[in-house]
Amino acid sequence: MAPYASDDNTTAARDTRGDDARGARRRAARYVVPVAVTGVAAATIGLVPALADSGSPDLPEISAQELIEKIAASDVQQLSGTVKITTDLGLPDLGGLGGGLASGMAGQDGGEGSSADPSAKLTELVSGTHTLRVASDGPDRQKLSLLEDAAEYSLIHNGEDVWGYDSASNEVYHGTAADGAAGGKRAEEVPATPKDLTEEALKAVDDTTAVTVDGTARVAGRDTYKLLVKPRQSGSTVGAITVAVDAKTGLPLKFTLTPASGGAAVVDAGFTRISYAKPAASTFDFTPPKGAKVTEEGDAPRTQERDFPKGLDKEFGDGFGQGTDDGAGKGLGEHAEGPVVIGEGWNAVAVLDTGGRGVPSGTEVGGDIGGFLGSLGDEVKGDFGSGTVFKTRLVNALVTDDGKVYVGAVTKDALVKAAESGK
Template sequence: MAPYASDDMTAPGEADGPRARRRRAARYVVPVTVMGVAAATIGLVPAIADSGDPDLPEITAAQLIEKIAQSDVEQLSGTVKITTDLGLPDLGGLESGLASGATERGGDGGSSADPSAKLTELASGTHTLRVATDGPDRQKLSLLENAAEYSLIHNGEDVWGYDSESNEVYHGTVDASGEDREQQPPATPEDFAEEALKSVDDTTSVTVDGTAQVAGRDAYRLVVKPKQSGSTVGAISIAVDHETGMPLKFTLTPASGGAAVVDVGFTQVDFDKPAASTFEFTPPEGAEVTEEGEPDRAREHSGKPEGAPKSGEDLAEGLGGPKMLGEGWNSVAVFDTGEEGGLPTGEAGGDLGGFLDSLGDRVEGDFGTGTVFSTRLVNALITEDGKVYAGAVTKDALVKAANQGK
């Protein structure tokens, strides 16, 4: 089917209404606390081949966004996949080793079943998951692995993580008000669509580009593109279920071309109410159970001397909220680490400086000197005066923002 000649949504007023009314969707994953900028760009599911273009009634972009806003799906079960290709630098096995070690330790000496460590595995590669949800208080996600499975279960105020490979269990609770659930990273096509549509303003083009079939269901294809130059985002495609209005697939392709950075889509979905037993969990006999907060207490009594290097978590807490430069898709977040001297790059940095130089590009400007570290979506500039500039913008746009923010 040819693309619909739909309207190009560019006026802020047209998008503000749907965004203001957008409901807080039921989540499939309970809160996790350790996710970086790159990890925040991931969801749970990749592209599947269209099995035909269904013949559906024409719809405008504004009407389709309104359809998404009015979607009230709270019960479903299905199979999803995630393929993430951020183009992270090859660290010669170091990266996978660090990730493996973090998973085994559960972050800082905690359980391997702690979701804050386990779910970081979704930041790269292809993964298959099973998901189920029954309203805002009951969700289950299972990450299928070779001869093993990791399950994350939210039932009422209880959160259970179970790693079958290590036979370890993590138990925590969520705020009864639901505030904790609002802090979790994107986890489904619906979550990603919600975040993408928040960016709709006069710097954005939004159109309806025909139809598709996803997981055997008829869907409209909504396409969101930046109008500005300088963004690393090429286009975002959202397949929206014709019947329910729920996003079934989310694909983000980079401006540089090639494979999608994030490709998320259901391979099977059922909107019937899952059985109550789906969300029940009892720790298996012999399993090691870690209660929420135990790793923190372990760190408090670790005897780490005053003045010791800060952990990544400590540094993140010290950065505070970012200052924003630019507008729309060219927005750049600025953090001041307060660490003069920046990274140990160049000859003065010795072997570590040479290693970091091999991963990034040295740049100079009105802001001074620094190093740009790049992925296919997010670029970050770390300057020698301790500032960090990060955004989904090109290296040139990042340097320009740093010069203007000086």
């Protein structure tokens, strides 16, 4: 399919509510919309076509099934734009600890890592509000820039080269697409645009899900249909997912996940400006600045190979020539043998056995660290024994005293029920 021509090269963002587009990150493996998603049972899909709200674009009627197929068939190869992303998981403020942990990821083998290593830098998307500039010109050229108050971090893929540049530290990270293809283990990827978040959400669509078209809206100056995904089951922390889909190209332009508990969105990712025009070739050019410290991929201390963030390599082409691996599509905490899963659909809980003990006490780990960890969670008891539940606004985890971990986008009560059923 040829790239879409642009009829709105540069437009200011607005939707029917006038909200700024926002967005976020979740731990992810590489996903594509599977054939099974486009063949979801009719009982799951709402057959009511889209009807424009007052003031919304007046678009042709479309069913939820047709809209999902439109997303799956989208083949946008060229674009540039700005994405605003916000994550509000309700995590406690750990001050400089979080940044220190992120920086340490680049040097997991004890060496000093590079601040330009994407696996460390892009973990900043786990919380707060961030602005990204993105550009893509097919599978061989992508660029993502994370804009900060007084600095900018850029990640560039141009042919065989992958460059990361942190202007704050004047450090450069250099790798190659060929290295990524030949590497053994694959690193975590960071969903950076609405489409990769949407693809993950659609993988959860089954008979435990209600999917409808919920009117139309304007996003980044484009006419969109709004796809509404809601769990049918109680016990999930997910309230609803709304995706604004470009009516012409089928590209998701905004993704919003609201929690069952109410309040602000947990995840809100959206384009505030988008153009489907071919980016200038110079967009993807990079030469290390004078005096910059350059770290080559083979020299960087780490335990895993690093990947370009999901959302540019997989959204607008296969990118980097990295192919797939046996671990593609595995879920949170899944290893070679995979976790045991209790429940189904949105109430599924992954069970991991660490083979150790639960949350350590302060005396076990020294100082007050164990007590601090315990203070972040709620102690619970049941037929399974006792443990601690660590909560966010989306994903919760129960760590039992005998070392089992129950994780899912479910409530505390659902975790305890899962632990009791596992006995």
